[in-house]
Amino acid sequence: MTVTQAIDRVVTQAVECVDLSYQFGAQLAVDHVNLSIAPGEMYGLLGPNGAGKTTTIRMITTLLKPGTGSVRVFGLDAAARPMLVRRAIGYVPQALSADANLTGVENVELFARLFDVPRRERRQRVTDALDAMGLTEAAGRLAGTYSGGMIRRLELAQSLISAPRLLVLDEPTVGLDPIARGVVWEYIAMLRADHQMTVLMTTHYMDEADAYCDRISLMHRGRIRITGTPAELRAGLGDEATLDDVFRHYTGDTLDKAPEEGGIRDVRRARRTARRLG
Amino acid sequence: MTYAAPGAPPAGLAELPDGPVAASGRLLNRIGTLCWVEMRKIRHDRTELYTRAIQPALWLLIYGEVFTRVHAIPTPEGIPYLAYLAPGIMAQSALFIAIFYGIQIIWERDAGVLTKLMVTPTPRSALITGKAFASSVRSLVQGVVVVIIAILLGVTFTDNPLKLIAAAIVLALGSAFFSCLSMSIAGVVVARDRLMGIGQAITMPLFFSSSALYPAAIMPGWLQVISKVNPLSYEVEALRGLLIGTATTLWLDVTVLVGATIAAITCAALLLPPSAAFPPNKVMRS
Numbered sequence: 001m002t003v004t005q006a007i008d009r010v011v012t013q014a015v016e017c018v019d020l021s022y023q024f025g026a027q028l029a030v031d032h033v034n035l036s037i038a039p040g041e042m043y044g045l046l047g048p049n050g051a052g053k054t055t056t057i058r059m060i061t062t063l064l065k066p067g068t069g070s071v072r073v074f075g076l077d078a079a080a081r082p083m084l085v086r087r088a089i090g091y092v093p094q095a096l097s098a099d100a101n102l103t104g105v106e107n108v109e110l111f112a113r114l115f116d117v118p119r120r121e122r123r124q125r126v127t128d129a130l131d132a133m134g135l136t137e138a139a140g141r142l143a144g145t146y147s148g149g150m151i152r153r154l155e156l157a158q159s160l161i162s163a164p165r166l167l168v169l170d171e172p173t174v175g176l177d178p179i180a181r182g183v184v185w186e187y188i189a190m191l192r193a194d195h196q197m198t199v200l201m202t203t204h205y206m207d208e209a210d211a212y213c214d215r216i217s218l219m220h221r222g223r224i225r226i227t228g229t230p231a232e233l234r235a236g237l238g239d240e241a242t243l244d245d246v247f248r249h250y251t252g253d254t255l256d257k258a259p260e261e262g263g264i265r266d267v268r269r270a271r272r273t274a275r276r277l278g
Numbered sequence: 279m280t281y282a283a284p285g286a287p288p289a290g291l292a293e294l295p296d297g298p299v300a301a302s303g304r305l306l307n308r309i310g311t312l313c314w315v316e317m318r319k320i321r322h323d324r325t326e327l328y329t330r331a332i333q334p335a336l337w338l339l340i341y342g343e344v345f346t347r348v349h350a351i352p353t354p355e356g357i358p359y360l361a362y363l364a365p366g367i368m369a370q371s372a373l374f375i376a377i378f379y380g381i382q383i384i385w386e387r388d389a390g391v392l393t394k395l396m397v398t399p400t401p402r403s404a405l406i407t408g409k410a411f412a413s414s415v416r417s418l419v420q421g422v423v424v425v426i427i428a429i430l431l432g433v434t435f436t437d438n439p440l441k442l443i444a445a446a447i448v449l450a451l452g453s454a455f456f457s458c459l460s461m462s463i464a465g466v467v468v469a470r471d472r473l474m475g476i477g478q479a480i481t482m483p484l485f486f487s488s489s490a491l492y493p494a495a496i497m498p499g500w501l502q503v504i505s506k507v508n509p510l511s512y513e514v515e516a517l518r519g520l521l522i523g524t525a526t527t528l529w530l531d532v533t534v535l536v537g538a539t540i541a542a543i544t545c546a547a548l549l550l551p552p553s554a555a556f557p558p559n560k561v562m563r564s
Binding site: 063094096097098113114 | 304307308311314315318319322323386388389390391393394395396397398399400
């Protein structure tokens, strides 16, 4: 690869992490991660609780400065130009995070304002976003009265109001019932088709990763163990293998151990969310 | 796919104006937005505004009436004790609202709301200022309640509209300062129950070491020193000077309040990172 080609490659990648590490005390949460996501790609970051997925996402979304290594989003250095990188990103965190004390419209309008959507377009775009997510009727109600699936759709409406080029979803369907999960995925697929967005997501559900991701990286103890299309990963383990088998193969038995980093915290968080949303 | 020059911002971002003027314009815009959002929240739930009015009413009705009767506290220029007390209670009820404002930051952090806001192009100081503004608005409502009760009890305040506006600004500044103090503590302790404890532990010392209930002149020497560094004293003195016309150095009071508020906003904004900087398993301590 020539230097020019190398530069072109870096710039044209939606996300490019080079030698990315992050240390929390003695624990190396992210251990020399290299990953690149092509524009328009739906990319899944999978792994057990505590694998380092969320920390990686926090560095990509400028919430954490990389310990070592670098993150580029559409060629922009996330550590050097965080405000510009944030403009390109729509982010839906793991917890159900719509503001329960605001209505659906207000939740979306807040993000329209924070992303400088011009005043004359604002109302229309807010209405369109809520409409696209099937929330027109509930738009005037406080988000505290929404179901889990509705909140996730509201969050998608919030994150798409700025027409992001990169949508980052941290476990978008965790805590949702199977029907709500299906609906959320339909909407994500629709958004992707309409806006040619790049999507980076984490999930625990192998069936979802298999069905929706173009490429997957399996992460374990801070490292990326393998990257490929779902078909490639399955084929690597033989004809009958499922993505669950791939997951077990690369992460060992940690799934059964329920590491202390994740299990309790997730339960607590889910309870807290339930309380908050009444 | 068109190839952009290395390091160039993605299409659609390039036209954003850069530079200090554009940046400060955007900061003001963000502060405005976050103030708007806090106003919406207050409008959706006004019960707190009403229940909060009970405490200052009790201070004026019971404590104020009793101490007016016993003439125990020497007031400057011989003004009635209730008139002397009213601005103090105004500042006190603003303090009580503001000092627990950090809980909101922790609450929003735990709920993921704050994290999501921090991934928008919004400076942290704007997030803090929005909350401080909300605390000021609530305090102003309290201030109006105190004024009404005091008038009913026979206190006369200034009728100079400029002085009333100045008093409102002083009250808002005081509340903004104490809410930022609370949010700074929230950034350090990162747990609601601990913040509750610390809030409880510092409100009374702040209150009693200020000149809210009695003039600094009758305090023991060591307490006078504390009173001098307590921003609540400056807030109370400014309110008293403006509302009932006691002698005070207004420019000093306002300078202290403005300086303290700016310092506290900066401090709270710098301490905000724990929402993201801690590992997930350490963040969830509450």
